[in-house]
Amino acid sequence: MIGDRWATELWCPTSGERLPLDEPAGLSSVGKPLLVDYHLEPGQGRPWAASLEGREWSIWRYRELLPIRDVSQRVSLGEGGTPMVRLRRRRGGPTVWIKQEAGNPTGSFKARGLAMAVSRAVELGAPGVELPSAGNAALALSAYAAAAGLPARVAMPTDTPGAIRRRCLEYGAEVLMTGTTLVESAAGLAESPVGFWNLSTLREPYRVEGKKTMGLEIAEQLGWCLPDWILYPTGGGTGIIGMHKAFAELRQLGLVGERTPRLVAVQSDGCAPIVRAFEQGLDHAPTWEAPESTIWGLRVPQAIGDFLVLEALRESGGRAVAVPEASAAPAGLRLQRQEGLVAGPEGGAAMVALEMLVEDGVMSDRDVVVVFQTGHPGNYAES
DSSP states (O other): OOTTOOEEEEEOTTTOOEEETTSOOOSOTTSOOOEEEEOOOGGGHHHHHHHTTTSOSSGGGGGGGSOOSOGGGOOOSSOOOOOEEEOSSOOSSSEEEEEEGGGSGGGBTHHHHHHHHHHHHHHTTOSOEEEEOSSHHHHHHHHHHHHHTOOEEEEEOTTSOHHHHHHHHHTTOEEEEOOSSHHHHHHHHHTSOOSOEEOOTTSSSSHHHHHHHHHHHHHHHTTTOOOSEEEEEOSSOHHHHHHHHHHHHHHHTTSSOSOOOEEEEEEETTBOHHHHHHHTTOSSOOOOSSOOOSOGGGOOSOOTTHHHHHHHHHHTTOEEEEEOGGGHHHHHHHHHHHHOOOOOHHHHHHHHHHHHHHHTTOSOTTOEEEEEEOBOGGGGOOO
C-alpha cells in the first residue's frame, strides 16, 4: 500500500498469477486480463464514505479504491461525477434512473477508463499509447494522450463516421482506417508496431478501474443502497466487469449488503455474442461472424473479457438481451422528447431492453432500475 492507496497487486482471475502493481503490464502469462487487487476491511468503509464529503465530483474522489500512485499527477479532463436522472413521465412499473454519461469529456463513458489508463501509462513510463476503436474510445484516448503529452495512434473500421476521425486528428493522434470490425482494426494496428502501449479493452489492467467508478457513483448517489437492476449497453463489457468488481469491493468495506444489482448486458441483434453465449450456457462467447450493426459501441464481435462478463451476469442473477437494431434510434428520440435527455444509439438500445424486460414481467413495480446512457449522439455525426 502506497500512501492512501489501498491497491496492492495485479492478479489473473484465470490462472491466479500475481504481479507487482507498479510495473508495466498487459495480459497475464496465459493471455488473459489482469485485474487490480486491494486490501480492504469492513472497518474502513464508513470512515472512508464520510471522507468523500467535500471532494471533487469526479472519478478521483474514490482515489483510495483506484490504482493511481500519485493522484496529484493524474491526467484529468473532469471525467465522472455524472448525474442520475429519474424518469418523470413514466407511469407504472419500476422506478427508473438514467445514468447520463454524455456529459463526460469527449462525450462518453470512455473518458473514465482512458483517464485512468493514460494516467497509469504516464506513471509507468509509456513512450506512447494506441488502441483500436469504433469511435468513442478513440476520441477519449486521443484527448487524454494530448493532455498527457503522449503520442497516440488509433485504428478504426473504414465506415466509422468521418467526424470521429477528424476529431482524433485534431487532438494530434495518428489515425489508421482499416478493416470492417474492431477485430480487423486491431490486427491492422498490430501490423505496424511502433512500441506504443496497447490500451485496448482489458488488454491492460486500468481501463476497468476507471469504469469501476460508475458502480461507486451509483452506490453513493443512491445513499449506499444498490439498485435492483442495471442495464448496460455492452460491447467489450468493461463496464459490467468494473461495476461487478466495485460492488464486491464495497461489500468488503461493509458499505453495502450481500444483495448485488442484477446486471443486464444489452446488445444489438446484429452483433450479440454475449447474449448468444449467455442463452446457450457457455463460459466464453464465440466470435460473431459478419456483424451487422451501425451502433458502433455494440459492434464488438469478440471480447477478450467475455468470460468475466458472463460470470458477472450469472453471479448477479442478471440477463443478456438483444434488441432489434432499428428500435434503438426511435427509443433514444423518445427519451429526448419525453424527458429532455439526449441519448446516443447505445442508450436507446438500453431503453428498448428496459421495455422488453418490463413487458415480459421480469421487473416488479417495487424495483429500482438504473439504465446507462453511455454517449452523446453528436459523436455519431457523419461530417
